[in-house]
Amino acid sequence: MNRINEKLNKDGKLLSIYFSAGYPNLSDTASIIQDLEKNGVDMIEIGLPFSDPLADGPTIQASSTAALKNGMTSDVLFNQLKDIRKTVSIPLIIMGYFNPMLQYGVEAFCAKCKEVGVDGLIIPDLPVDVYDEQYKSVFKKHGLINVFLITPQTSKERIDYIDSISEGFIYMVSSASVTGSGDGFGDAQTAYFKRISDLNLKHPQIVGFGIKDEHSFKQATTHAKGAIIGSAFIKHLTSHGTEKISDFVENIKA
Amino acid sequence: MNRINEKLNKDGKLLSIYFSAGYPNLSDTASIIQDLEKNGVDMIEIGLPFSDPLADGPTIQASSTAALKNGMTSDVLFNQLKDIRKTVSIPLIIMGYFNPMLQYGVEAFCAKCKEVGVDGLIIPDLPVDVYDEQYKSVFKKHGLINVFLITPQTSKERIDYIDSISEGFIYMVSSASVTGSGDGFGDAQTAYFKRISDLNLKHPQIVGFGIKDEHSFKQATTHAKGAIIGSAFIKHLTSHGTEKISDFVENIKA
């Protein structure tokens, strides 16, 4: 069974953390992953940086750009992860844009993911139908779970479709907005979380975009299985470096 | 008999000098006229300065502009000339553009000319036919001679017409060019002087434009009754002031 499904099957709310691989320093990737697990994080999205991350906000874009400058590439990342499963057991997901994967070769990319122990992928600009038609079999072959997004604007019909081809969780975008904006959740958003929850989908939902502290984590996970924090964690790395990761995680889980 | 005709009836070649009234200093007008007569000049064109002297070259335009700055106006000029006939007996001609005369009132302007003892006018931008139809009677009434221009491009027919309504001399423009350009006369120009001379017109011709020294004066007057010097004299005034007028005239008549 895929580590993602295992984790989703457990009780309790899941805290998932996103960061850009190769940031703040090129070689920080593995140790950040290890620290996050050590501090009780349930799942990690490892950002594969891209030159033109059009669904990301300024914080993640800046960390992406810095990581690229540091020398991050797909090959470097796979190399950094090659021994990760010796020390880390929580689910690891690579989140990145489709073009670098395409250049790597989707098949080769998936094979490498499997090889190093990555469990799934989130590719914002790979549409569900293209995945469905062209890439599903490759992902399956390598035991990878592809995670799809839904937003407050996603129709019931489409949610059902996404649910039907999902295998892990559904990434529920808190509001139709790029990452890192917003300030806690309002009535509209919590109503949306509840609405989706009430659909009783086959796959659990994890909320992303806009979670940054204990309060917003609680709000997000009232109706969902878990939440992903990205920009807030990157800001923490930018301000405090990699030393105080425990502070950040404790603040959320407090 | 008008002083211009008297002068034209005499033997010998005539030297006529043009300068801008009020240049170099506003009050130089009368004394320049007196000096010119004293030094043997036969006739004088007093330039009434105009803001936009489009048939004049840069030298005359600059002296016009300076004269206007000095405060020259039609009224000022008439005032400066009011006692001129007490000391000066050679023909005096006002040369100027039509607009200032029009504003003064053509009738009033002519009357003033007569009053101060001006003998004729040269108005480059008053066309022959307009003069003929509208202003001839006024000029006659005040005993003024209006002088017309011909150029190398003027047709035989038109020369005859101009000759027919002229009463003094014909101002023969040496070449179809604004004043002050050229450098001595070439074959084309002397041929033109001869061609006109051979027409045996009723009225004598005086050459203007391009005469600046003894040599060009001789060339111009080989076939013509006289010649007018403008730019060269103004340049002399600019360089030497009003003190050395005798030098300039002697150089021509040498």
Place this chain on the structure above:
Amino acid sequence: MTYNINEKGYYGEFGGAYIPEMLYPNVEELRLNYLKIMAEPSFKEAFDQLLKDYVGRPSPLYFAKRMSAKYKTKIYLKREDLNHTGAHKINNTVGQILMAQRLGKTRIIAETGAGQHGVATATVCALMGMECIVYMGEIDIARQAPNVARMKMLGAKVVPALSGSRTLKDATNEAIRDWINNPVDTHYIIGSVVGPHPYPDMVARFQAIVSEEIQWQLKEKEGTEKPTYVVACVGGGSNAAGAFYHYLEDTDVKLIAVEAAGKGVDSGESAATSILGKEGIIHGSKTLLMQTKDGQITEPYSISAGLDYPGVGPMHAHLYKTGRAEFMAITDDDAMLAGLELSKTEGIIPAIETAHSLAIFKYKTFKPEDIVVINLSGRGDKDLQNYIEYFDL
């Protein structure tokens, strides 16, 4: 009473050819030939063809919906701004270059103020492979750098006028001087309905395409050839002459000529020639012009270089004197605001010259059923720097 020119070259008491004898052969050659040449089928064909394929005519007659709603009347814009090179000026230069060719001329001179006419002249000279010299005041050269560059790109020589106030009036003097010095091979392309006869008439006839098109375009849109009003700004007067031309004798159609009041008609810094001018002679024509009591031509002022001329064409002097056209004077400030307004309500940035005609709505109320045709004489690209600075964009 006729409002057009008579056989002697006068509009009422205005017009004529007050030129030095040195220009007589050139001007006379033109006078004797221009109507004949313009009537030749081959000339007409070449002119029409170039206007269509090169200039981009017909220029649209555009119903300005949002402006109309705002001012509660029917406003149409005659889009001369869409012509090649961006203004009505090219209608005239296309006509005159063909005229020059038929007169056997090989060298073209022109004067320019804002540079629009200079560009239009340089353009047709490039098109025909003719030598082109453009006179431009030294000050205008400095403040209209993009148009100077355009002329040079087009292969024209731009000669600075260094005398007088070093603006349009002086550039015109220099061009006339050049013509006096080059009486045989050179044609002088005057840029407006000014200068000695037959220039005002010839230029008006070349610009008359504007009202010719308005007639059939309005017929298509409103079922009538006759607008209630035709409005145009007046520098020398060529775009107004073109827009008025076919309506001159039809007094059902009211004409409004808009002059530049600069900082105010009575401020001493203005170019409202008809209102402030007196009869006199400028650049070979008897007309209204701004001058001192003593008959010296004064330097006008307007924020728009194209209206910054101390005279006005003799046709307009006549229209003013007879009352056939209503003359309005619009200040710099009103014009700039009207330019911004058109930009924001219709998506069209007008030349500042043109913006003067758009400002009349501030002062004049029209009836809902009135059809007001405004000649949009040029686009505002050349004026961007001015707009930027004025509005601090």
Place this chain on the structure above:
Amino acid sequence: MTYNINEKGYYGEFGGAYIPEMLYPNVEELRLNYLKIMAEPSFKEAFDQLLKDYVGRPSPLYFAKRMSAKYKTKIYLKREDLNHTGAHKINNTVGQILMAQRLGKTRIIAETGAGQHGVATATVCALMGMECIVYMGEIDIARQAPNVARMKMLGAKVVPALSGSRTLKDATNEAIRDWINNPVDTHYIIGSVVGPHPYPDMVARFQAIVSEEIQWQLKEKEGTEKPTYVVACVGGGSNAAGAFYHYLEDTDVKLIAVEAAGKGVDSGESAATSILGKEGIIHGSKTLLMQTKDGQITEPYSISAGLDYPGVGPMHAHLYKTGRAEFMAITDDDAMLAGLELSKTEGIIPAIETAHSLAIFKYKTFKPEDIVVINLSGRGDKDLQNYIEYFDL
């Protein structure tokens, strides 16, 4: 084989909609409605009316006599430079603003590089009274000041893109981000045949008016609807798409697409996307793009801001891959000289983008009986500063 789009939104293997889920509702709404709306008689009527009265269409098909003589073939110029705002870009923005209205959108966003598309978008927003936000790279804002001023005159808000290389690519990213953040009321007017399906097809259809007109105009002039060649420069590819559109399936008509070689195709400073690019995804579309081995999009270089884009529309990727169109790459230097040449021989100063297509005569010889139609995509006024500096005018 078809060279046009298929029902799935692909040109051969290129195209599609590689978009984040957040954009799905917007893009899907457009995809489901664009053909239906474009087919509505009231839409057609409004579009045609605006193209005629506002944009100034048809744009002339001008026989360039002196250029033809020089290059010993028949050269026709399709005068998109005469359109309102000075380029072909407005054909598309007029279409899209009408589309946005019919989709009930009230807020318009756009990206722009050189500013031409930004101006064209700001223009139609002013015309319709819609809010307009234009994203533009911080560097482009600095080097295209006049177009920034035009947008502001037109009431648009110009927002600097501060990320990445701060040019067109990044402005596009910012626009997409804005759209993600404003999924309900906002329509994104993309400026070329790029972006996710249905944009490439929709923009191509709006630009198709260009070849539609070439067909009947050429029929009038040469008795045939078919030129031997159609030539157009390619940035994103919209003016080429418009000029090629009605000839895509007619292989009698040869197509030439001209890309910017910058300082040389192999200099490392180039924007010759088709030649240098590899298959990939950019701005929602699978196409050819310039990228590192690792799949990072690289910054292209061209002296012309409008060709300075690392991707190319999927239609062109397909035309390249299939060999339907010949692709030529023209350097900065050749383009600048060709721009000067057109200015001096025909009196038309082209946009530097367009000048690239005029430079092909240096490298390709045509037969005397060939009919070569060049899409004159825009005028050079926006590029004067560049020309001035380059030629030291």
